[in-house]
Amino acid sequence: MFPSWNPTGNTISEDSDVVLDHSYCLKIYTCEDVISATKNIISYISDIFHVKMKHFSFDYRNLSIEKSQLVMDSFFQQPIQRFKLSEQNTIDAFKSDALTYILQSQKTTSFFDLYENPSPGFTCDFEQMETVPELMDFSYSHWTTFQQILKLKNENLWFSRSNFLQTDFEILIMKWRGGWTPNWKALLIEFNEDVNIDTCVKGDFIQLPSNSDCWNKTQVYRNFPIELNRFIMRYKTAKEPINFIGYHILRSDGRIATIAVDNNKIGWFQIQSDDKDEQMVLSFHPRVFDLV
Incomplete structure (x- = not known):
């Protein structure tokens, strides 16, 4: 089928010693039925290397709604690990229908990266999605609602460029302290206004030392019945050091949630594990370092 297959390759590396990833590009010249031809090449390569398709990236800007639906129906017959929807321009109402269909019909198990910037007024019912990806990363989340955050069942949610305000963050914190999980x-x-985390919480607090001990659960448990454990974290980056303030919030049932704000814009809300011997963690995102 491909007698002289010699794909171009790129190596992505952090430095000369550490290889992070490999990528290969193969140009396919075909007839008008691109979808069928692409399915054939994927099937052919899968048979050669005895692997299934794990990642799928889709840019539908030049496709009609019907073609977009056909792509989703053709390539999502089985779940995949990662799906990237790559369309970075604001769309019109015509494309909104296609986006809704794509969101609801994708079958992603691990990572769903949405680079789409939907038009104002766009909405989507997440409960209609075929699967619940472990992580949803939205580069433009201005269309998501606070009620959706309360109901979503994904393990990790990363919402950049949102319309959420400090009052929304305060409500989440109050609900957690009141027993909601x-x-x-x-x-x-990423909030739509500056957030002062010290005004998001009320009550007495203990200032934790600025070292690794501030991530030790034993230190937090020792401070009970004080619920609020304030910390300052310093993180070195290639551009400049990052300092941000956070709180470990201990409930009477022993559960701990960590909240933090960086640069007055990026807010975290992390539910810590129930294992008392595990260190507390905080998930990072490239948006924190202005990389996306």
């Missing part, structure tokens, strides 16, 4: 474990939000 979300279905997700980690939530990152």
Whole structure:
């Protein structure tokens, strides 16, 4: 089928010693039935290397709604690990129908990366999605609602460029302290206004030392019945050091949630594990370092 297959390759590396990834590109010249031809090449390569398709990236800007639906129906007959929807321009109402169909028909198990910037007024019912990806990363999340955050069941949610405000963050914190536990474990939000985390919490607090001990659960448990454990974290980057303030919030049932804000815009809400011997963690995102 491909007697002289010699794909171009690129090596992505952090430095000369550490290889992070390999990527290969193969140009396919075909007839008008691109979808069928692409399915054939994927099937052919899968048979050669005895692997199934794990990642799928889709840019539908030049496709009609019907073609977009055909692509989704053709390539999502079985779940895949990662799906990237790559369309970075604001779309019109015509494309909104296609986007809704794509969101609801994708079958992603691990990572769903949405680079789409939907038009104002766009909505989507997440409960209609075929699967619940472990992580949903939205580069433009201005169309998501606070009620959706309360109901989502994904383990990790990363919402950049949202319309959420400090009052939304305060409500999440109050609900947690009142006994509510979300279905997700980690939530990152880029707020639409500056957020002062010290005004998001009320009550007495203990200032933790600025070292690794501030991530030790024993230190937090020792401070009970004080619920609020304030910390300052310093993180070195290639551009400049990052300092941000956070709180470990201990409930009477022994559960701990960590909240933090960086650069007055990026907010975290992380539910820590129930294992008392595990260190507490905080999930990072490239948006924190202005990389996306």
